[in-house]
Amino acid sequence: MADLSDPSSVFGDLAGEIGRNVYVPDPVEGYKLGELVDFHIDRLKIKLIQNNGDVEDIVYVPHDDVLPAEDDITKDVDDSCSLMYLNEGTLLDNCRLRYARKQIYTYVANILISINPYEVIPGLYSNENINLYHGKSIGTLPPHIFAIADKAHRELKGNKNSQSIIVSGESGGGKTESQKHILRYLCDRWGAAAGSIEQRLLDANPILEAFGNAKTIRNNNSSRFGKFVEIHFNKEYNVSGGFVSHYLLEKSRICHQNPGERNYHIFYQLIAGVDDELAENLYLKSPEEFNYLSQNPKFFANSGTFSKIPIHRRLQQNYLTDDLIDDYINFKTLQKNLEEVGIDEVIQRNIFSIISGILHLGNVNFEDSDDFRGGCCIDSNSSEYLKISARLFGLDIEDFRRQLTSKVIQSKTNSKGTVIIVPLKPSEARAARDAFAKAIYTRLFDDIVAAINNSIPSTDSQFFNERILKNEQELYRCEALNVPEVEFVDNQDCIELFESRGVGLLDLLDEEAKIPRGSSVHFTEEVHRHHISNFRILPPRRSRLRGYRNMRDNEGFLIRHYAGAVCYRTFHFLEKNNDTLHVNLEMIITTSDNPYLKNLFFPTTVNMSSKIPRSNIRTKVHNSIASKFRSQLNSLLSKLKMTGTHFVRCIKPNSEMKPGKFEGAQILSQLKSSGMTSVLKLMHCGFPSRISFKELYTSYQFFLPENLKKLDPRFFGRFRSH
Known part of the structure; x- marks a missing residue:
């Protein structure tokens, strides 16, 4: 077998085997299959072979770019480490063959590759499969997300140590669905005794997706926030509770979406599924009549559910389709799930009032004021939207008008300072309006996640490199194993x-x-x-x-990330990093007649008319997205480092989100950037399967004679191997 750490060794093998199968790089397919015809000093002559076996072309390729292929090109394996040749070409082709047979899961040692099928595969997640994978070691059954979940639970029980399953990949790779299947497996196997806890953990998913997921160009159900789901187990290792931590909701999406993308699902679900009486009270109209939705006003539906949406709420005559998303049906499900986690009908009406209020607020526009003091005023065409949003937020309309068109600042002309009201320009007022909408929605999202957690009793790339690649090679050095060093992209400096x-x-x-x-x-x-x-x-x-x-x-800069160079335009960086809300807009919430909205900002509210010492008045509620990101990421990594880890790498097979379409170059890029090709090289040179001395000793201890039971586990392991 060729030594992949030495390209000349690969060439030596190939040069001696004219007529053997090889892979050559291809910009579209990733790698193409060929046959070695001849070799020269600086290149190899390759005859490319089509899928049907016909000869496609003759090409000349540099030695180092040619990779050996399996003798049987129709063969696929559950674990890519079982292949004769472990390289990018064989890994990609193994995934290609399996995907064509609707086998979306493949192992690389204990790491699971999951390629999004973009279709429902009958029986793949059945109760029979849940029972089948219970207690089975990795490799005894075909690759499956259930096997990873079961392994994590077995190691939780065996090692008495918390476990993490890290599900990562590009948008559209299937991370959300993978997480749901893991949760379902754990709850089905070990959650029955927990009663309602199991159901509440499962009920949380549709709620989080409604308020935190949206359609993007790459994914119809893209999570626009980071999520860390903890499942708590009792002494019997049964599910006893859980907790959801969320990170950095994409707030800019509330006010603006890129072409072809949608706002958060909840806005469309509310319009599609709410009953006529509540829709009238919320002044709901068709999505294209709201600025915050007009970028893409289409519903997700089918012919049956689309017809159930009242005509005046669906001016568009066409709709989007997805097997897993339907705005009308999902809203009905959402109402039940909210009830299950303790958000009753009264609170739901308050939540829906806030959602509708945000939509109407987005239609409030501003123009230059004729007042000699300058500033701006509400556009006459927006007056009705201002009234409706004020009514839905429970605010006095004239007070709301003033706070949207001015800001409070504190001068420092003396020791106490003077509070000054400054008129806003139209552009500044629009920014303040959007900041207000984002602040309300963010606090609403936080509160819904908190409600989910209250209902459940409580008892990434560099991390992957460190946990798998660095630690693996360090283990070989400590064990004095003669394993060649495998280079990988270390992005610590990045x-x-x-x-x-x-x-x-x-x-x-x-x-x-x-x-x-x-x-x-x-x-x-x-x-x-x-x-x-x-x-x-x-x-x-x-x-x-x-x-x-x-x-x-x-105007920008390029950064060489581990997955390639990315160009950043910096024009909106300051704006997007600014999480600032003018204090007068925050304080007006204290006057709201909507108790739920008021409580989002001030759990213990104060009356705005009460005397507040001037020295305590803040001109802005100031935070930065960057500082929050750093804090939340460090907190997450601290948690992960204390756990045993399991990895699921989710792969997006094509840009069109179509079932059965395998775009090789795109998939190869994802496999590289996720570290899979580096792991494959390491496993080729190293030992993908291992067991600790203590585990080995414990498995034999019951059967050992008394004199051998006294052996040190490490000595016993070495004694057994001789």
């Missing part, structure tokens, strides 16, 4: 580029927000100045894409 104190990108962005006239141009110039010698960062003119090469150096 992480430091973002997180270093003072000069990291996150700190530079926060610092720019603090200076009086901070700008995206100045921020970008500072990035280039501080990192002029850092190979990770380049000016946009170095991009391979023509559209980015036309950018000025102070």
Whole structure:
């Protein structure tokens, strides 16, 4: 077998086997199958072979680009480590063969690759399969997400240590569905005794998807927030509770979506599924009549459910289809699930009032004021929307009008300062309106997650490299095993580029927000100045894409990530990093007649008319997205490092989200960026299956004679191997 760490060894094997199967790189398919015809000093002559066996073409390829293929090109295996040749070509082709047979799961040692089928595969997640995988070791049955869940539970019980299953991949890879299948397996196998806990854990998914998922170009049901689901087990290792932590909801989506994308599902579900009486009280109309939805006003539906949506709420005559998403049906399910987690009908009406209020608020526009003091006023065409949003938020309309068109600042002319009301320009008022909408929705989302957690009794890439690749090779060194070093992309320095104190990108962005006239141009110039010698960062003119090469150096930068170079336009960075809400807009909530809305901002409310010391008045509620991201990510990594880890790598097979379509180059890129090809090389050279001395000793202890029971586990292991 060729030594993959030495390209000349691969060439030596191939040169001696004219006529054997090989792989050559291809920009579309990732790798193409060929037959070695001849070899030259600097290249190999390859005869490409089509899927039907016909000869396609003759190509000449550099030695190092040619990879050996299996002798039997129709053979696939459950675990890619079982292949004769372990390389990118065989890994990709094994996944290709299995996917064509609707076998979406493949192992690389104990890591599961999951390729999104974009269709329902009958029986794949049946109760029979849940029972089948119970207690079975990895490899004894075909690859499955249930096997990973079962392994995690067995190690929880055997090692007396918390376990994490890290589900990662591109948007559209199937992470959300994978997480649901893991949860269902654990609850079905070990949640029966927990009664309602099991159901509440399962009920949480549709709620989180309604308020936290949206259609993107790449995924019809994309999670727009990070999620860490904890499942708690009792002393008998049965489900006893759970907890959901969420990270960085994408707030900008509430007010703006890219072409072809939608806002959060809940906005469409509410319009599609609410009964006529409540719809009238909420002043609901068709999605295209709301600015926050007009970018893509189409419902997800089928012919039957689309006809159930009242005509005046569906001016569009066509709709989107997806086997797993239907706005009308999903809203009916959502209402039941909210009830199950303790959000009763009264609170639901308050929530739906807030959702509708946000939609109407988005239709409030501003124009320059004729007042001699300048500023802006509400556009006359928006007056009705202002009235409706104020009514739904439970606010006084004139007070709401004032707070949307002005802000409060505190001057420091004396020791106590003076509060000044400053009129806003139309652009500033629009920004304040959007900030208000985002603040309300974010707090609503936080509260819904808290309600889910209250209903359940409580008793990533660099991390993958560290846990799998670094630790694996360190283990070989400690055990004095002669395993060749396998190089992999270590992106620790890339992480430091973002997180270093003072000069990291996150700190530079926060610092720019603090200076009086901070700008995206100045921020970008500072990035280039501080990192002029850092190979990770380049000016946009170095991009391979023509559209980015036309950018000025102070308009963006390229970052060489582990998965490839990405160009960032910085024009909106300051705006998106700013999580600021003017204090007067926050304080107006204290006057709301909607007790639920008031409680979102002020669990213990104060009357706005009460005397507040001027020194305590804040001009802004200021936070940055970057600082929150850093804090939440560090908290998550701290939790993960204390657990045993299991990995599921979700792969998106094509850009069109079509079943059965396998785009090789796109899939190969994902396999590389997820570390799978590096793991394959490591497992080829190393030992993919192992057991600790203690585990080995314990498995034999009952059968050993008394004199051998006294042996040290490590000595017993070595004694047994001789």
